[in-house]
Amino acid sequence: MEQPASFDDQLASLLPRLRRFAHSLSRDSADADDLTQAAIERALKSRDQWQPGTRLDSWAYRIMRNLWIDTARARSRKSAREAPEEEGLNVGEDPREAMDASLDLRRMMTAMGRLPDEQREVVSLILVEGFGYREVSEMLGLPIGTVSSRLVRGRTALLAMVGER
Amino acid sequence: MNEDEKFFAWLDGELAPADAAEMEAKVAADPKLKQLADQHRALGAQLRGAFDPIAAAPMPEHLQAALRPSAKVIDFAAAKRARTMPSLPQWAAMAATLALGVFVGTMVPQRTSDPVEVQGGKIYAAAALDHALGAQLASAPAGDVRIGVTFRDQSGAICRSFTAQTSSGLACRSGGKWQVKGLFAAPEGQGSDYRMAAGMDPNLASLVDSTMAGEPFDAAQERASKDHGWK
DSSP states (O other): OOOOHHHHHHHHHHHHHHHHHHHHHSSSSHHHHHHHHHHHHHHHHTTTGSSSEEESSHHHHHHHHHHHHHHHHHHHHHHHHHHOOTEEEEEEEOOOOHHHHHHHHHHHHHHHHHHHHHHHHHHHIIIISOOOOHHHHHOOOOOHHHHHHHHHHHHHHHHHHSOOO | OOHHHHHHHHHHOOOOOOHHHHHHHHHTOHHHHHHHHHHHHHHHHHHHHHHHHHSSSSSOOHHHHSSSSSSOOOHHHHHHHHHOOOTSSSHHHHHHHHHHHHHHHHHGOOOOOOOOEEEEEEEEEEEHHHHHHHHHTTSSSSTTTTEEEEEEEEEEEEEEEEEEEEEEEEEETTTTTTEEEEEEEOOTTTOTTHHOOOOOOOOHHHHHHHHOOOOOOHHHHHHHHHTTTTT
């Protein structure tokens, strides 16, 4: 019989998705990578609390989300203090495609950043990360109706911000 | 679920087949709804197009390194300090982490008073739990208790769900105190930091569902409600 993948291997394979989730929660890539690193470290430290047989991804996402909430205060102080960043920081030596991708990313991160936290996390988990309503309801400890109504408000606001190109 | 929510649930493939067929027909017959569906499908594609490259990009070395057992332990705050103060020697950040570990370690077993008290056959929050329920916002957790959702029950009283280290529960405002409506122990083996590792206990989730009237408060409502003394 094949050995089930170890905790470490599973966590390693989740890393790209966790980093994507961090980007949709954070205001810039540096914050996103700090959050990713903090979540990995917290997951490694708390590994005994994960119950084998349950989903590691939900567990790890939840750790990241809680860390993100924990830094909410510091985050809002920081963004009130700092002027918005200049556009185009990531523009490298052309490849046109790479540049477009990073501008899209900046634009979406800015728009997501203008959503209230409780809408942003739901939009991110369902529309970017592809979780189902029930999974998100369990992950966030919210009734499913709340997940659904926050998602409606969040995606409606987001469409108003970025829909017209 | 209202019609808006039903429409989006359909769009996300979350409706049962019969409901989905009904919504499908409704959208097909309504050009405005059809346009809305297209716009939101395009929004979903834009979101994935913006964020998916992150998951496909090579992983930065320091994040790879964080997974290795020999990796240095740096907490989030220390990583930020290191970023804003590049001249700070690495060992200082590590020492700060160690000090935090020792501090937390000595705090935990010294809990001196019980989180609940019984009066007239009813259970009320006390000590740290009472304080957290009265003072803490879900967006700004502090200490051992994490606040979940805040909402009004059918009688209009404010209720808040909470998760402590080994248990979770629901308390509602009654006579100027927090009456505990339900308290659930953490599952076996999840004792030491339940509030970080677990989602809502299914028993608590159904208690919340059956108690709640309307919607849970958003962050602004929660703060306003605190400012009004949870009335």
